Amino acid sequence: MTLVGTSLPRIEDRKLITGHGRYLDDIKAPGGLHAAFLRSPYAHASIRETDLSAALAMPGVVAIYTAADLAALLPGGDRLATGLPSSAIAFPLDRPILPARETVFVGEPLALVVATTRAEAEDAAEAIEMDMDPLPVAATLADAVAEGAPPAHLDAPHNKLAQFGFDYGNVDAAFADAAHIVQGTYEIDRGGAHSLEGRGVLAAPDPIGGRLAIWSSTQTPHALKRHLCRLLDMAEDTVTVTAPDLGGGFGPKLVTYPEEIAIAATARALGRPVRWVEDRREHFLSACQEREQLWQAEMAVDAEGHILGVRGTLIHDHGAWTARGLNVPYASGMMLPLMYDVPAYRLDICVAVTNRVPVTPVRGAGQPQATYVMERLLDAAARATGLTREEIRRRNLVTPDRMPCPRPLLLRSGLPVVLDSGDYPATQAAALEASDWAGFEARREAARKDGRRLGIGLANYVEGTGRGPYETVTVRVARDGRIKVNTGAAAMGQGVGTVLVQIVGSHLGADPSRIDLTLGDTAEPYGFGGFNSRQTVVAGASAEAAAKTVRAKVLKVAAHIMDLPTDGLEIDGDRVVIKGSNSGRSLTLAEIAGAAEGLPGYRLPGIDVPGLMATERVVIDGMAFANGCLVAEVEVDVETGLVRVERLELAHDCGRMVNPVMVDGQIMGGLAHGLGNALYEKMVFDEENQPLTGSFADYLMVTAAEMPPVGIVHSETPSPINALGLKGVGESGVIPTAAAIASAVEDALKDLGVTIDTAPLTPAALRAAIVAAEAST
């Protein structure tokens, strides 16, 4: 019996709903100390003298570490090399654990206080006197790459970390021959991930065994372990890293942070547990962020609305350090033309170092911005050609008969991009139908009579999911007959545990209550963790393979003992039974596991390798592309610039679904985040790059009141690149939302000729666009 495709209730829920989850700060550490960081008040400054005397005299203080003190505890080096490699990077920007001479963003950790309580540590951190000289900063992204801009790092030649791009087809010829050329300048702002639980780390040394145990609210425990072993110069088997229950991740928890290393180093030095738990203000100041990009783009189309080419430039805000690499702007550039037929494409990308929190993926990772730009261009092209917005898209979408469809683009691995499966035009048609797109003019008219101004918009997207190369999964039937699943896949709140239980359980008795999971297992040497909507796909593939291998072994041993052919047997709950027989003859999994271990001097029962265990690392190089189409209906108040989203209808295809209710949940969460990016969420900085949004009071998150009713239409085109036909879905909802809402707002204001080219579209930004449109007519 398969559990795949059923909406099994989540195995995670019960403990979470009763208050018995175990998040980082819930873990007790007797005798433990608390840490607080002194953080930079300047976006750019040189560090001169530090006077610790007042702080050291504060109550409860156990130790204070500056950059020099900490460097002495890090025999393997005092910088974190977390960036993915790329030959396009002009100069290295590996972040220091604590910087010694120069600070490059507001919020950068500069010193660390360890005290008996958190309040005492925070008080003492405030009492550290650090003498700093402010240095000039480039205020905006455009300024940062302008000629003569003050460098974000004193010893860097300039702020252009990397210049690379995408280029295929004869772009200039395409534009020369075009019937219409449309263009725009698009600005997407910076936002945060804002998992409700911030980052946090607890390090507990075992002075007797010389071991170090780390708990961290991280999406990638394996990466953290690698960095710890290297920087602390500790052997792999002396460090354990555990990710407890995560109160959300959404990207920023995928990189290893200086705070994690610093806490581990000080705990080891002090011989006592040390804990640091990020508060919300620190999350605003020091957890990685994303999204800010500045695009200039144009599209050439023929008289029938066929795209001839797209070209443009993209300036990408990289933040102050390289915490992940060029993956975000790369994803943006790759995504832009992916799902449409774009015969010629040239994008020049400039990655700008800025004196702001480092940029790494936040749910969506560069894809929402690219989708925004492409869909805005298509709306403009629709106007230019006189086609409807849905028709111009239909004419250009890649059609299903061409799947799998190779694209003239490369993944960052250098492999060609192949759209694996899907029916994009049908998905769009499904969204139009679900939203009653055809009936909208009547709704618009009815609303107009009530003095309300409505608009409707759409956006198509693809989502690259299932980033390889692999995730490890070990499945074992233990001596007591329970099924143990250990994996490098890490939970961050989306229910990956339930997914793996469904996949493994389908082959081993279909009883979820008999499966014990260990996620984010760093005892397993090879693993990655959660990012890029990958775990259901890659861990799912390994889980499927491992479970099948174990199943075959279970049946072989049982067949041997029962003296029956394997194909006459099946696994039902905790035992192997004879298919279609009610003889009552059966063997428990515990009995089979015992037999499979072997006996001294006897042959193994029907198997060559002892035990009921299999470890799989199924390698998947290509990506599984989920796709969808979102329709947004909005009401716009011209006087105030206020936009209210009335309804969202999403048609999507994420391959075969393991758990449809959880798929809906992922989509809905993504839509809410996308709605925030579309209208509300914006990190605001002053001229000195001082963040002005440092709390939920001034950085607006979507609440229940803003979230409109959502309709979701599923279709399931299996992916051909993994055995179960799965695709990821974790980032789907966030990708098209800002684009669809922009399209709808523009539609609501079409009689005024307003163009929408920014996200978030705050009331002030929309009012400015309306005023600009009025001035130009």
Add this chain to the structure above:
Amino acid sequence: MTDKTKITLTVNGTGHAIDVAPRKTLADALREDCGLTGTHLGCEHGVCGACTITVDGAPVRSCLMFAVQAEGADIRTVEGLANGPDLSPLQQFFIEEHALQCGFCTPGFLMLIDGTLKQSPDITDDELTEILSSNLCRCTGYRNIIRAARRALDHARTTTEPAA
């Protein structure tokens, strides 16, 4: 500043005699001194609602209240919702409606709704949405939370039986 006061907090019907500094918040006292870590902190500045509990029946942000202020009050936290192994109807509806993912905001929402159930079970959908908009969730997109809360309200009005 470190002078501690002896107080007794009555949480889910059980007395906890604890020593707390005057500046210690009720949230910290519950988590650190009473060992009840089901109440979470998402912002510590009174906006996210993750720390919501009920005090004398009313939903309260425990990060904004000092522990010493809560002495003598009837404090309820997420740990007190289930009756032994039996989940409350509200908890059951949360699971059925998939109203939680990471679960970090969940105790706050449960207590917010629990307080609402007791104080004003007759509210309209709009009023309910308005009340729920005082807490933040990054995972679920809220619609399932609204559905679960609606069911709990309807259930509270129409029956005194526990949910199946």
